[in-house]
Amino acid sequence: KAGVTQTPRYLIKTRGQQVTLSCSPISGHRSVSWYQQTPGQGLQFLFEYFSETQRNKGNFPGRFSGRQFSNSRSEMNVSTLELGDSALYLCASSLEGATGGAPLHFGNGTRLTVT
Amino acid sequence: AQSVTQLGSHVSVSEGALVLLRCNYSSSVPPYLFWYVQYPNQGLQLLLKYTTGATLVKGINGFEAEFKKSETSFHLTKPSAHMSDAAEYFCAVSDGAGGSYIPTFGRGTSLIVHP
Numbered sequence: 039k040a041g042v043t044q045t046p047r048y049l050i051k052t053r054g055q056q057v058t059l060s061c062s063p064i065s066g067h068r069s070v071s072w073y074q075q076t077p078g079q080g081l082q083f084l085f086e087y088f089s090e091t092q093r094n095k096g097n098f099p100g101r102f103s104g105r106q107f108s109n110s111r112s113e114m115n116v117s118t119l120e121l122g123d124s125a126l127y128l129c130a131s132s133l134e135g136a137t138g139g140a141p142l143h144f145g146n147g148t149r150l151t152v153t
Numbered sequence: 154a155q156s157v158t159q160l161g162s163h164v165s166v167s168e169g170a171l172v173l174l175r176c177n178y179s180s181s182v183p184p185y186l187f188w189y190v191q192y193p194n195q196g197l198q199l200l201l202k203y204t205t206g207a208t209l210v211k212g213i214n215g216f217e218a219e220f221k222k223s224e225t226s227f228h229l230t231k232p233s234a235h236m237s238d239a240a241e242y243f244c245a246v247s248d249g250a251g252g253s254y255i256p257t258f259g260r261g262t263s264l265i266v267h268p
Contacts, residue, residue, distance in 0.1 A: 042196070071255070081243065081258040094255050128196055139185035139204035139247065142256070144196030 039064060042145035044129050050151045056117040059148045063110050063131030069093075070112040071142060072104060075126040084127075087112055116150075124152045155180045155246045159259035167267045172216075172231040174262050176244030179225065184248040186227045187256065188218055191241040200242075203227065214238070239266045 043062040051057050063070050071094075072084040083096040087106035104114040110131075116123055126149050130142035160175040178184060185204050189197040201212025208220040218229045227244060241263050247256040 044196075080260040083255055083257075086255060094253050096255075130196075139202060140254075141187060141199045141202055142197070144189075144198070146194070146196045 042129055042131050042143050044127075044145035044148050046148060047146065048149045048151075050153065051119050052153055053119055053121060055119050056115060057119060057150060058113055058115045059127055059129075059150075061112045061114075061129030061131075061145060063112070063129075064143055067131035067133050067143070068110055069132040069134060070106055070110065071130045071132070072112070072114050073128040073130065074098075075128055075147070076124075081128070084114065119152045121152050124150060126150075155184065155248045155250060155257050157244050157246050157257055157259035159242075159244050159262050161262055162260065163263045163265060165265040165267065166234045168236055169233050172229070172234045172238065172264065174229040174242050174244075174264065176218075176227045176229065176259060177225055178227060178244070178246040180246055180248040181250050182248045183222075184246045185254070185256075186218075186220060187245040187247070188212065188216070188227075188229050189243045189245060189258075190214075191243065191261075193240075197243060200229070234264075234266050236266050236268065239264055 045060045069088045071086040074082045086094040090106045101117045106112045126147045128147045130144045156179040158177045187202045188200040191197045203220045211217045241261045244259040245256040247254045
């Protein structure tokens with residue numbers, strides 16, 4: 039079974055621009071979560087989508103948004119990029135979401151650098 | 154609210170020595186507990202998880218962890234370190250409080266293995 043696929047692997051953007059990251063979950067997984075990983079803050083939860091609906095949301099500004107398509111693929115968008123948005127963005131999928139101890143399956147991430 | 158504390162941002166051991174990575178959690182209800190490993194330029198991979206039942210949990214690559222409710226701990230051990238174990242290790246807790254099972258991750262412990 040193919041794992042979680044994130045594209046692109048690397049991105050370099052300029053302050054003020056916007057960016058879209060893509061995530062294809064493991065086949066059959068309906069839940070997709072997004073995390074931001076930085077050396078200073080560690081792993082921070084952004085949001086979770088389940089069956090095309092945002093089910094949980096972390097404490098990030100409205101510049102961070104996401105969506106999920108009917109095939110469970112997900113995208114996240116960051117508008118008006120700031121230098122502090124430079125991070126590794128990780129996508130994780132799960133069969134039914136983070137319920138009952140179900141583990142998350144992570145992709146290899148998208149490394150975003152904002153200059 | 155759930156929280157996780159990983160003691161020691163870096164742990165250094167010699168090849169063949171015991172590995173002990175510490176994790177303490179805070180949760181208002183019985184939690185689900187996880188250990189994940191992250192190799193350079195990769196996403197997180199599940200090592201093991203505790204849901205219910207036996208308090209000693211065996212995972213992949215020879216790792217195991219013991220759930221101690223009285224100490225609110227879930228320390229990760231491996232009897233004999235191998236060079237390939239060098240990576241970042243994350244402890245995570247998920248307790249479903251408030252209806253959300255989104256896990257909270259610790260800040261991570263970098264395991265360094267010396268030849």
